[in-house]
Amino acid sequence: MKLGVYIHIPFCRRKCLYCDFSSSADEIERYQESYITALSREITGRGGVLSGYTVDSVYFGGGTPTVLQAEALGKILARLSDYTSIEADVEITVEANPDTVDGEKLSALRMSGVNRISFGVQSFTDEVLKAAGRIHSAEGAKSAVWQANASGFDNVSLDLMYGLPKQSAASFRSGLNEALKLPVRHLSVYGLKVEDNTPFGKMAAEGRLVLPEEEEEDAMYQDAVRILPQRGFERYEISNYALPGYESRHNLKYWRYQPYLGLGVAAHSFMHNRRAANTRSLAQYLKLTEQEVLPVVEEERVSEGQAMAEFAFLALRTKAGLRYQDFNHCFGTDFLSHYGPVVETMTAKGAVIADTKGIRLTDRGMKYGNVVFAAFLPE
Amino acid sequence: MNTANIRNFSIIAHIDHGKSTLADRLLEYTGTLSSREMEDQVLDQMELERERGITIKAQSVRLDYKAKDGQMYMLNLIDTPGHVDFTYEVSRSLAACEGALLVVDAAQGIEAQTLANVYLALEHDLEIIPVINKIDLPSADPERVKQEIEDVIGLDTSDAVLASAKTGIGVEEILEAIVRKVPAPKGDANAPLRALIFDSHFDPYKGVIVYVRVMDGVIKPGMKIKMMATDKRFEVNEAGVFRPYLATVDELRPGQVGFFAASIKNVKDTRVGDTVTDGESSVTEPLPGYRKVTPMVYCGLYPVESSEYDTLRDALEKLQLNDASLVFEPETSVALGFGFRCGFLGLLHMDVIQERLEREYNLALITTAPNVIYMVHKTDGEVLRIDNPSHLPTPQEIEHIEEPYVKATIIVPNEFVGSVMELSQEKRGEYQDMKYLDTTRVMLTYHLPLSEIIYDYFDRLKSSTRGYASLDYELIGYKTSQLVKLDILLNGAPVDALSVIVHQDRAQYRGRLLAEKLRGIIPRQMFEIPIQAAIGNKVIARETVRAMRKDVLAKCYGGDITRKRKLLEKQKEGKKRMKQVGNVEVPQEAFMAILKMD
Ligand SMILES: Nc1nc2c(ncn2[C@@H]2O[C@H](COP(=O)(O)OP(=O)(O)OP(=O)(O)O)[C@@H](O)[C@H]2O)c(=O)[nH]1
Numbered sequence: 001m002k003l004g005v006y007i008h009i010p011f012c013r014r015k016c017l018y019c020d021f022s023s024s025a026d027e028i029e030r031y032q033e034s035y036i037t038a039l040s041r042e043i044t045g046r047g048g049v050l051s052g053y054t055v056d057s058v059y060f061g062g063g064t065p066t067v068l069q070a071e072a073l074g075k076i077l078a079r080l081s082d083y084t085s086i087e088a089d090v091e092i093t094v095e096a097n098p099d100t101v102d103g104e105k106l107s108a109l110r111m112s113g114v115n116r117i118s119f120g121v122q123s124f125t126d127e128v129l130k131a132a133g134r135i136h137s138a139e140g141a142k143s144a145v146w147q148a149n150a151s152g153f154d155n156v157s158l159d160l161m162y163g164l165p166k167q168s169a170a171s172f173r174s175g176l177n178e179a180l181k182l183p184v185r186h187l188s189v190y191g192l193k194v195e196d197n198t199p200f201g202k203m204a205a206e207g208r209l210v211l212p213e214e215e216e217e218d219a220m221y222q223d224a225v226r227i228l229p230q231r232g233f234e235r236y237e238i239s240n241y242a243l244p245g246y247e248s249r250h251n252l253k254y255w256r257y258q259p260y261l262g263l264g265v266a267a268h269s270f271m272h273n274r275r276a277a278n279t280r281s282l283a284q285y286l287k288l289t290e291q292e293v294l295p296v297v298e299e300e301r302v303s304e305g306q307a308m309a310e311f312a313f314l315a316l317r318t319k320a321g322l323r324y325q326d327f328n329h330c331f332g333t334d335f336l337s338h339y340g341p342v343v344e345t346m347t348a349k350g351a352v353i354a355d356t357k358g359i360r361l362t363d364r365g366m367k368y369g370n371v372v373f374a375a376f377l378p379e
Numbered sequence: 380m381n382t383a384n385i386r387n388f389s390i391i392a393h394i395d396h397g398k399s400t401l402a403d404r405l406l407e408y409t410g411t412l413s414s415r416e417m418e419d420q421v422l423d424q425m426e427l428e429r430e431r432g433i434t435i436k437a438q439s440v441r442l443d444y445k446a447k448d449g450q451m452y453m454l455n456l457i458d459t460p461g462h463v464d465f466t467y468e469v470s471r472s473l474a475a476c477e478g479a480l481l482v483v484d485a486a487q488g489i490e491a492q493t494l495a496n497v498y499l500a501l502e503h504d505l506e507i508i509p510v511i512n513k514i515d516l517p518s519a520d521p522e523r524v525k526q527e528i529e530d531v532i533g534l535d536t537s538d539a540v541l542a543s544a545k546t547g548i549g550v551e552e553i554l555e556a557i558v559r560k561v562p563a564p565k566g567d568a569n570a571p572l573r574a575l576i577f578d579s580h581f582d583p584y585k586g587v588i589v590y591v592r593v594m595d596g597v598i599k600p601g602m603k604i605k606m607m608a609t610d611k612r613f614e615v616n617e618a619g620v621f622r623p624y625l626a627t628v629d630e631l632r633p634g635q636v637g638f639f640a641a642s643i644k645n646v647k648d649t650r651v652g653d654t655v656t657d658g659e660s661s662v663t664e665p666l667p668g669y670r671k672v673t674p675m676v677y678c679g680l681y682p683v684e685s686s687e688y689d690t691l692r693d694a695l696e697k698l699q700l701n702d703a704s705l706v707f708e709p710e711t712s713v714a715l716g717f718g719f720r721c722g723f724l725g726l727l728h729m730d731v732i733q734e735r736l737e738r739e740y741n742l743a744l745i746t747t748a749p750n751v752i753y754m755v756h757k758t759d760g761e762v763l764r765i766d767n768p769s770h771l772p773t774p775q776e777i778e779h780i781e782e783p784y785v786k787a788t789i790i791v792p793n794e795f796v797g798s799v800m801e802l803s804q805e806k807r808g809e810y811q812d813m814k815y816l817d818t819t820r821v822m823l824t825y826h827l828p829l830s831e832i833i834y835d836y837f838d839r840l841k842s843s844t845r846g847y848a849s850l851d852y853e854l855i856g857y858k859t860s861q862l863v864k865l866d867i868l869l870n871g872a873p874v875d876a877l878s879v880i881v882h883q884d885r886a887q888y889r890g891r892l893l894a895e896k897l898r899g900i901i902p903r904q905m906f907e908i909p910i911q912a913a914i915g916n917k918v919i920a921r922e923t924v925r926a927m928r929k930d931v932l933a934k935c936y937g938g939d940i941t942r943k944r945k946l947l948e949k950q951k952e953g954k955k956r957m958k959q960v961g962n963v964e965v966p967q968e969a970f971m972a973i974l975k976m977d
């Protein structure tokens with residue numbers, strides 16, 4: 001059985017103003033050494049589980065994994081391979097902040113086996129980057145991508161955002177064009193969501209956060225949806241675009257209801273219909289692993305109804321959509337007899353298309369995914 | 380107890396003149412409830428009554444009173460509601476009594492329901508004892524009010540009791556007047572049983588609890604009885620009186636008011652107004668029952684979840700048992716599915732029933748805008764009784780339409796006469812009469828379309844007279860009017876449950892208002908929704924609900940699907956109360972939008 005492994009690196013140079021991912025800017029120097037040790041301990045602790053699988057995807061996410069030395073990541077990969085077999089054509093991704101890499105580090109990463117790099121660029125307008133609290137510049141992002149390419153990374157991805165303060169439809173569109181000039185194979189395009197427990201959230205509550213007007217933001221979204229496919233980047237998932245063959249294997253696991261194991265602070269796992277979450281506190285994580293206790297603090301057995309809904313709304317995120325056959329195989333029940341009325345309503349609203357093989361979202365459905373997804377939840 | 384020592388009386392008055400508070404004092408004075416059990420308006424036990432501070436249901440209670448003549452008397456008091464919608468409730472209570480306390484607020488004087496209720500009491504030939512209440516108020520003017528009662532109603536007020544239900548002044552005097560003036564009931568304990576059913580309610584353990592006034596004979600546990608209208612027979616398990624909680628007694632005797640239970644499981648076997656006799660009775664003549672009530676307004680009631688249709692039907696049946704004026708019939712709507720067309724005595728009644736259904740039976744309901752009954756004369760000679768606007772035939776088939784008119788009585792300080800006339804004119808009213816009650820107060824009579832009363836006449840009357848006007852109305856008949864059906868189209872498709880019948884001259888204006896209002900109520904959805912108001916094929920107003928903002932969760936947060944699902948669950952929760960109409964999700968309140976305008 002194949003497994004995806006997610007490894008969380010909870011450190012960043014500086015916190016971006018919109019970010020509520022588990023990462024901290026203060027403690028990199030002090031804790032990275034012990035964190036690597038702790039990760040190794042967690043891998044050891046999970047050795048029994050790991051040995052039952054072969055790993056075809058490893059994803060270093062964060063935070064900013066590239067604040068660590070390349071050797072540190074290599075060490076973790078090595079420890080992983082002590083307990084499980086890693087497939088030859090494994091996809092190993094590292095998320096990177098343009099300002100945390102140079103040619104040397106990139107080569108070292110490549111040497112240690114990393115074959116996919118995903119840069120958090122967000123925007124190609126310096127004013128926008130600054131207003132979002134990003135540490136890098138547009139130029140820095142471009143050179144990082146070129147250097148990655150030069151260091152042997154064929155599979156480079158960029159994250160872009162729209163709806164940021166100081167962003168206009170025009171600047172976003174020119175950013176898309178900048179991105180398309182770079183040697184990238186994959187693009188993720190996200191809308192800003194203001195989360196409560198972030199500086200942006202606080203600013204919004206105080207009425208100090210100025211965001212683009214609804215129409216302006218909508219124009220950005222429409223541009224991404226229209227321009228990227230024209231340039232060969234297929235929208236294979238609601239917010240992800242790739243040249244053929246460059247879809248992210250790791251992300252597809254989430255959407256296809258396949259198992260993954262999360263390691264590190266705040267990492268999430270999904271195996272045998274159980275979802276588990278590691279502690280979000282670095283201190284507690286270090287302490288628990290030190291005591292050779294698994295750092296899991298939440299575990300949820302997904303009920304049948306919830307599982308069906310999850311399966312449906314995750315599959316629907318992808319261009320391929322949900323194939324009845326996959327669902328029926330997974331749950332031993334007929335998709336349409338279960339969700340017939342929902343499919344009917346959503347088809348009538350022009351949000352999904354159903355055929356003999358399965359259903360998928362229309363462009364409208366992609367824009368209003370949550371409305372469609374919510375309809376699949378049990379009462 | 381000897382029948383000669385029984386007194387049955389109702390307390391009647393205009394809204395808020397202090398009936399329930401006076402009942403409190405009578406209960407207290409006679410020691411019926413201990414001070415621990417006492418609270419303000421203790422007879423208003425329904426949650427809605429307490430919240431709104433009004434009486435909705437008439438309530439009986441038995442008091443034992445030792446009079447100054449040294450004898451014990453058994454007094455049965457019925458506290459009645461004052462609101463115009465519940466006049467029927469008053470008339471039923473009066474049928475179980477020989478006397479009535481007519482309570483009039485000493486500061487306000489006679490109001491519209493004072494008159495309506497006193498005329499009912501006179502119709503029943505009851506002994507009326509005037510009580511001038513609230514004399515503790517600085518603005519009280521008992522002499523003026525007495526004079527009004529003499530002039531307007533023609534009652535002798537030389538014996539009127541001056542009272543304050545707040546402080547307790549006059550309570551003993553009232554009790555003595557009841558004993559002295561209200562005739563004892565007649566009736567023969569040895570004659571075959573005849574008892575009038577004046578109310579009932581359903582108890583999950585005991586079945587139907589039947590409220591009766593015994594005329595002849597006795598009711599006691601173990602005996603067989605028969606309901607004359609339904610010809611159903613039962614064995615009495617329990618008989619009792621209201622204290623005000625249900626207290627069992629050995630038997631109910633002639634002249635007494637009380638209840639019995641007889642394991643009656645089927646709600647339909649008991650009818651208010653029916654006569655109870657003994658199982659093998661020779662009685663063939665039932666007691667004069669009640670005048671059948673005709674509902675004034677109708678609306679559709681639909682469960683939000685279609686699976687709750689049966690629960691709704693059961694709930695309506697149970698409420699009907701306790702409220703004979705409620706009528707309902709199954710109906711279907713293209714937009715709303717299966718539901719009921721229900722008839723009510725007025726808007727407050729409708730509101731109360733809807734709230735009771737939601738609270739007591741935990742139902743989520745959609746209520747359509749209320750309308751009156753129209754008589755439609757078709758070109759082919761057929762006459763249709765239309766209680767649902769969407770059932771109106773096409774204009775080509777209609778010869779003319781008639782709508783119900785009421786005689787409205789408005790009592791108002793004379794400085795507001797102009798405003799009332801202006802408003803009544805605007806509402807298509809026809810002036811009938813104006814009478815001075817005294818130097819400062821005027822009684823106006825108008826004939827008005829009932830539909831205007833339920834639309835917003837009362838609210839506007841109140842606001843244009845700073846709350847001073849009081850209104851009573853009664854149906855007088857039907858009249859031809861220029862009426863048209865106003866349809867609403869959502870996303871191009873007509874929504875039957877949103878159609879209303881309006882006067883031709885107002886159609887344009889109401890159509891525009893309604894479309895605008897709906898734009899505010901219908902939330903933005905995945906696509907743009909045109910809202911059109913149309914008469915026949917002619918669109919008279921158009922509004923648009925823009926498509927909603929993009930709504931999709933972007934990142935997977937390193938595989939945290941639980942968090943995603945929880946966000947979606949929250950989103951779904953917020954949408955519970957919407958009804959899917961075609962492709963459009965419509966919130967419940969949209970169907971009442973026409974009423975909540977201006
Ligand atoms: N000052 C004063 N207030 C009174 C008196 N009697 C009643 N009230 C007040 O008048 C208001 C209405 O009293 P209720 O007893 O509920 O009146 P009601 O006639 O039963 O009203 P409905 O049942 O709604 O028709 C309450 O706020 C009472 O406290 C009185 O004698 N003096």
Ligand code: SF4
Nearest residue numbers: 012015016019062063
């Ligand atoms: S670099 Fe990424 S993880 Fe770190 S604070 Fe910024 S957005 Fe968050």
Ligand SMILES: [Mg+2]
Nearest residue numbers: 398399433434
């Ligand atoms: Mg009352």
